[in-house]
Every structure is written in structure tokens, then in C-alpha cells.
Amino acid sequence: MFTYPSIVVFAGLGFNYIIELVSNRKAKIALVALPFVMMILPLIHIVKNHPYEYVYFNELAGGVDKAWGNSELDYYYHSTREASEWIKENAEKTGLETDGKIRVATWHVPSVKNYFRNDTNDFKVTFARWYQKGNIDWDYAVFTITGISPEYLNSEAFPPKNTVYSVDVDGKPICLVLKRTSKADYYASLLKNAGKLDSAIVLYNEALNDNPFNETALLNMSEIYLQKTRPDSAMVYLNRYFEIDPLDDNANYFLAYANLMMNNPVEAANVCENILKHNHKYMGAYTILRDIYLRQNNLFGAEQVMLRMIDAAQIDDNFAQVWVAVNRAQGLDERMAYVKLYKAFIESAEKKGNDKEADMYREYLDQI
Numbered sequence: 001m002f003t004y005p006s007i008v009v010f011a012g013l014g015f016n017y018i019i020e021l022v023s024n025r026k027a028k029i030a031l032v033a034l035p036f037v038m039m040i041l042p043l044i045h046i047v048k049n050h051p052y053e054y055v056y057f058n059e060l061a062g063g064v065d066k067a068w069g070n071s072e073l074d075y076y077y078h079s080t081r082e083a084s085e086w087i088k089e090n091a092e093k094t095g096l097e098t099d100g101k102i103r104v105a106t107w108h109v110p111s112v113k114n115y116f117r118n119d120t121n122d123f124k125v126t127f128a129r130w131y132q133k134g135n136i137d138w139d140y141a142v143f144t145i146t147g148i149s150p151e152y153l154n155s156e157a158f159p160p161k162n163t164v165y166s167v168d169v170d171g172k173p174i175c176l177v178l179k180r181t182s183k184a185d186y187y188a189s190l191l192k193n194a195g196k197l198d199s200a201i202v203l204y205n206e207a208l209n210d211n212p213f214n215e216t217a218l219l220n221m222s223e224i225y226l227q228k229t230r231p232d233s234a235m236v237y238l239n240r241y242f243e244i245d246p247l248d249d250n251a252n253y254f255l256a257y258a259n260l261m262m263n264n265p266v267e268a269a270n271v272c273e274n275i276l277k278h279n280h281k282y283m284g285a286y287t288i289l290r291d292i293y294l295r296q297n298n299l300f301g302a303e304q305v306m307l308r309m310i311d312a313a314q315i316d317d318n319f320a321q322v323w324v325a326v327n328r329a330q331g332l333d334e335r336m337a338y339v340k341l342y343k344a345f346i347e348s349a350e351k352k353g354n355d356k357e358a359d360m361y362r363e364y365l366d367q368i
Helices: 004-021 025-038 040-049 063-067 079-090 109-115 130-135 184-193 197-210 215-227 231-242 249-261 265-278 283-295 299-311 319-329 334-351 355-366
Strands: 102-106 123-127 140-144 163-169 172-179
Touching: 004 025, 079 102, 079 109, 079 140, 079 163, 079 172, 102 109, 109 123, 130 140, 130 184, 130 215, 184 197, 184 215, 197 215, 215 231, 215 249, 231 249, 249 265, 249 283, 265 283, 283 299, 283 319, 299 319, 299 334, 319 334, 334 355
Parallel strands: 102 123, 102 140
Antiparallel strands: 140 172, 163 172
């Protein structure tokens, strides 16, 4: 196995060998000069973008402009330092703070918390994911673009209108500082969790008036209307959500659920299969698919979905109970249903090369 130093050595030796093959003096000079010419654009990038020079894509690949939204950029989260320093220097209390401390939300808690380690009297760092940030109590937020979908990044929702600072590389934002202008979505989430759905709707609408692309409010409003068995209303908010992120798993799960409620099982199944194409670990898509087949009394189809759940290691709490019911409906007794289940687990574990797990299920099989 080659190390980086050895690769550099071999590359140098190979380039030298090519130079030695050329007899023309001018061609030799051109070859010797070539590496220095090729360094010009990377050097310009380094000078322009220090200390983020490692966020570089060569011009043949389209540079940072082409990579932005399609590849990870600041994957070591270096930009969170500049963003954190900006907050410490510029943050203002607005009266929305809890405990008198300015809460800073981020997906990258270890790095951001480190930069506020000497400022804990005034700041508190808290965890939040980009798409669920509206559910969390925060005053400022630090987010690199890691984990935000390309569709969202290229939509009119990005950057959010409450962006107050941006760390850029070659003119492209790699990290944002957000300032909260309203906590209506946060208080709405508290009401939603308490089951006070009508009151939550009022506050979510207030949040959407403040920011029509508030993804937390849009998604939670669609969920509320599904809970209220009003899928047509849920679809209004889902369609608005899909304008900014059409491939979001949770939104598509709600779309499948809404279609099921509106008696569109084929469309619901198609949505679930689309989710599983790019995320085979999404449990909700499997359970909806299984329920569709069960409603249609398609026992074979339900069983095939459950075999896929085993392969994806996505087993819900009532999995064994449903498996036994499906197989008893096909003529097996309970013991033989469990025999078939354990054999399915063994086969799945063997396909993955997980001998320890396969042996565990063999022991279970021997006990029945």
C-alpha cells in the first residue's frame, strides 16, 4: 500500500523519466516549467482564500463553483471558528434570550463549543440540525453547508433572509451565521408536542409570515394536518416545501402518508420506493409499503417488504408479530413462522458476511 510521500516520490521519478526521454532542449525547458505554470491557479486560490485553502477543486473539475452543493467543502469545519468569532464580536441581545444567555445553535457542537469555552457566562452552545432548527431554542446559529441538500442550496430559500454573516470561498458560502428574528416556530413546536395543534397552527403561520421558506414550519404544518386527518391541507404545505427541497425524506414520507389517506395507494407506494432508492434505511417508507400490501391482502408483497426490512436492519417494534400474522394467514403455524423468520435473518446476515449475527440466529433456531 502506497503512502502519500511514496506517491509523491514515484510521481517525481516518473516526471523526471519523461523529461529524460525528450531530446529537444526547448521541449525539456517547457516540461520543467510546466509544474510551475500549473501551480499558478492553486497559488492564487491559496492567497485569496486563506485559511480555507484546502477547500480547492481544480479548474478542470470546474473549481469551487462547480463543486459547491455537489461535494463536501469545509469538511473539517474550519470556518466555524470565523463564524463563532463574528458572533462573539457582534451578537446583540434582543430580549428573546433564555436565562440571559445568547444561545448558539449548530450541527458542529464540538468545534463551536470550543470557540466559546471562555465565554460561557454570555453564550450557550446547543445542538440543532439544519432542517429541524426551528424546533430548537436559539438566538444565533452557525452552520456549514455540509448536510444541506444540493436542491435546497440552489433554491430561492438559500441563503435564508436572516443570514447576517457568511464565510465564503471563491464567492461561494461555506458557512453561515443566522440571527433569529422570531421564535414563533420554536413556541409552536412546544404546543405541537403538547397536543395543542390549533394553537400551534397560529404560531406556525406567524413563522411563515416571517419566512415563507421556514422548512421546519412547513413540515410541521403538514404533519399537524395529517394528524387532523386533513391530507388536502397537508398537501398545500408539502407542495411549498418541495419547491425548496423535493427529495427530502421526511417530506416525502408525509406525502406518501397523505396519498394513503386520500386512497391513492399506488402513488403512496411509488413515493416510498423513491425514498428507498436513495435511502434504504428509511423505516417509515417500509412500514407504509407493508401496510399498503396488507390492506390489499397481498401477503406475498407484505412479506417481501419485510425481507427488505431485514436486509436494511430496519425492524420496528411489532415486526415479529406482523411477520407471524402474515405467515399464519398463508397456512403456517406460529412455530414454523418463527423458523422461517430466523432463517431469513440468517440468510441476510450471511449475505453481509456477519457470521456472529448468523450464529446467534442459528442458536435461536435450535431453541424452537
